[in-house]
Amino acid sequence: MFEAVELLTGSPWIYAVVALSVLLDVFLPVLPSGVLVITAATAAAAGSTAAAGQSAVAGSTTVASAAGKVSGEVPSLLALLLCAATASVLGDLVAYRLARRGGERLDRAIARSRRLVTAQERLGTALSRGGGLLVVIARFAPAGRSVVSLGAGAAHRRVREFLPWSALAGVTWAGYSVGLGWFGGQWLGATWVGLTVSVLALFAAGFVAAYVMRRPAPEPA
Secondary structure, eight states, rough: OOOHHHTTTSHHHHHHHHHHHHHTTOOOOSSSSSHHHHHHHHHHHHHHHHHHOOOTTTTTSSHHHHHHSSSSSOHHHHHHHHHHHHHHHHHHHEEEEEEHHHHHHHHHHHOOOHHHHHHHHHHHHHHHTTTTHHHHHTTTTTTTHHHHHHHHHHHHOHHHHHHHHHHHHHHHHHHHHHHHHHHHHHHHHSSSHHHHHHHHHHHHHHHHHHHHHHSSSOOOO
């Protein structure tokens, strides 16, 4: 994937690809949007290092040698973060609206999913208490974003209850992913080693988030 993203790093198309991937993965959780964001940020780290004039031993797999493959224009970290966060919120909102207007057919489909029913119950309790931290946590869990966005819409939660937490979740997830790619590229080099460590850190956050989401909701006091 890194080689494919390298071909896009010198073009504004990298932002469109990132935004589209993040937007659609609420419906297709198998899309590697987080990996794509990390890879683009790693390429940005490599390009900025090269632009700063840092050098390395010729032929080694360091940031500078990888950066030599990257074109003069490198992705902007701020633009990557804004694209990923905005697309995340828009995807959440689209899923929320579709589920809210889904009608009886969608309600029956959700009722057959214990995971969605549980998410509805927990999310409803959390939002009614003004604590939508579950929305933020779910953004990191595998398919958690889909479950929470569809659950909130199907449960007819008010958009003003859901949207601010979705925005916080999008910014948090995007910042974490971009940060992993950047620091991984700076510390470990823009190589498969650095990229793998950063992706594993993203997956680790996902496993922790999935564990938290599976825990029973606390009983009301």
